[in-house]
Amino acid sequence: MRTKLLDRAEELARSRGFDAFSFADLARHAQIAKPSVHHHFATKAKLSQALILRYNERIADALTEIAETSATPRRCLERFVDLYREAAQDGQALCLCVAFSAGRSSLDDDVLDALAAFHTGVLGWLRAALSAHGRPEREAESVLALVEGAQLMARASVDIARFDAATAPFVASLAQQG
Amino acid sequence: MRTKLLDRAEELARSRGFDAFSFADLARHAQIAKPSVHHHFATKAKLSQALILRYNERIADALTEIAETSATPRRCLERFVDLYREAAQDGQALCLCVAFSAGRSSLDDDVLDALAAFHTGVLGWLRAALSAHGRPEREAESVLALVEGAQLMARASVDIARFDAATAPFVASLAQQG
DNA sequence: GTCTATAGATTGATAGAC
DNA sequence: GTCTATCAATCTATAGAC
Numbered sequence: 001m002r003t004k005l006l007d008r009a010e011e012l013a014r015s016r017g018f019d020a021f022s023f024a025d026l027a028r029h030a031q032i033a034k035p036s037v038h039h040h041f042a043t044k045a046k047l048s049q050a051l052i053l054r055y056n057e058r059i060a061d062a063l064t065e066i067a068e069t070s071a072t073p074r075r076c077l078e079r080f081v082d083l084y085r086e087a088a089q090d091g092q093a094l095c096l097c098v099a100f101s102a103g104r105s106s107l108d109d110d111v112l113d114a115l116a117a118f119h120t121g122v123l124g125w126l127r128a129a130l131s132a133h134g135r136p137e138r139e140a141e142s143v144l145a146l147v148e149g150a151q152l153m154a155r156a157s158v159d160i161a162r163f164d165a166a167t168a169p170f171v172a173s174l175a176q177q178g
Numbered sequence: 179m180r181t182k183l184l185d186r187a188e189e190l191a192r193s194r195g196f197d198a199f200s201f202a203d204l205a206r207h208a209q210i211a212k213p214s215v216h217h218h219f220a221t222k223a224k225l226s227q228a229l230i231l232r233y234n235e236r237i238a239d240a241l242t243e244i245a246e247t248s249a250t251p252r253r254c255l256e257r258f259v260d261l262y263r264e265a266a267q268d269g270q271a272l273c274l275c276v277a278f279s280a281g282r283s284s285l286d287d288d289v290l291d292a293l294a295a296f297h298t299g300v301l302g303w304l305r306a307a308l309s310a311h312g313r314p315e316r317e318a319e320s321v322l323a324l325v326e327g328a329q330l331m332a333r334a335s336v337d338i339a340r341f342d343a344a345t346a347p348f349v350a351s352l353a354q355q356g
Numbered sequence: 357g358t359c360t361a362t363a364g365a366t367t368g369a370t371a372g373a374c
Numbered sequence: 375g376t377c378t379a380t381c382a383a384t385c386t387a388t389a390g391a392c
Contacts, residue, residue: 019282035389103195145326145344146323148323149330152276156275157297216369
């Protein structure tokens with residue numbers, strides 16, 4: 001049940017913005033009464049925190065898997081871009097982290113800490129991947145900003161082509177080197 | 179009064195997310211009664227539309243001014259990055275367009291059209307600026323995604339340094355050429 | 357763990373007087 | 375153009391029975 005509630009909350013937060021999901025909606029979707037949601041998550045802040053912590057772990061696992069199974073550093077970075085491309089869901093959704101960064105409630109301290117931890121983790125992974133490919137590590141922030149911004153543009157136009165257009169030059173630059 | 183209301187709405191939308199501003203808040207700030215706001219903007223959707231249309235014009239004017247007064251194509255693109263840097267307000271706010279792209283109500287048709295027009299305008303400007311600098315026009319989407327994503331990261335960490343770190347490689351690449 | 361019932365606040369919006 | 379009064383809906387959250 002906990003998982004079911006989190007799944008729905010994530011879906012709504014990513015497709016319609018952080019403030020878009022309500023206890024009423026989660027309850028309806030899980031087919032329980034609205035106050036029953038509070039048994040699993042005392043407050044909305046706690047729910048938000050659980051949401052981003054779970055997302056954190058999932059992405060971390062995905063990145064580890066990519067790093068371990070990619071034949072070349074180039075392929076590794078290509079799959080990173082693809083990970084964010086899939087998260088964009090044809091321009092209809094955003095990475096949970098992007099949705100939280102733009103939302104009001106992200107000012108909650110615990111959530112903000114979790115958000116910072118997310119960025120730190122991804123940036124660390126990116127630095128290692130870039131380094132393995134022979135590129136400067138300081139490009140990590142650029143690459144993360146690029147894919148996050150690309151998601152935003154794709155959502156604004158509800159067209160994944162915008163994501164591809166934005167990331168194409170970076171992907172092409174990977175081919176030129178290693 | 180209309181301007182006063184729009185100013186407050188923009189401030190809230192950019193600093194706390196699109197869904198953060200309410201008629202009650204606008205009324206309080208303008209020191210009029212809450213229903214009086216409806217005299218200026220019949221619905222919240224109309225208000226949102228007016229908000230982004232005004233933003234559209236302001237940015238278009240700023241970009242025209244930059245294009246006309248920059249000594250070199252390189253300086254022109256540097257000032258573009260600076261425009262977005264200032265809009266980030268030390269990591270406490272977002273470009274209105276970014277805030278709208280992430281929010282729920284951006285699904286409103288009129289607002290979505292205005293959002294698309296905004297992107298089209300900025301991308302057109304960027305293509306001309308990049309071309310003048312001897313870079314491929316297809317980098318326009320990348321540059322826009324970069325500065326929008328950089329704003330998002332700066333806001334997540336409430337630290338403008340993240341914006342600078344993300345945009346630094348691009349700015350450096352401008353110096354190498356023209 | 358789930359329920360009914362409800363509190364208490366806030367939301368966008370309307371009617372009608374001045 | 376502004377006001378008072380009010381509406382219906384929605385929100386998060388709590389109390390207490392089963």
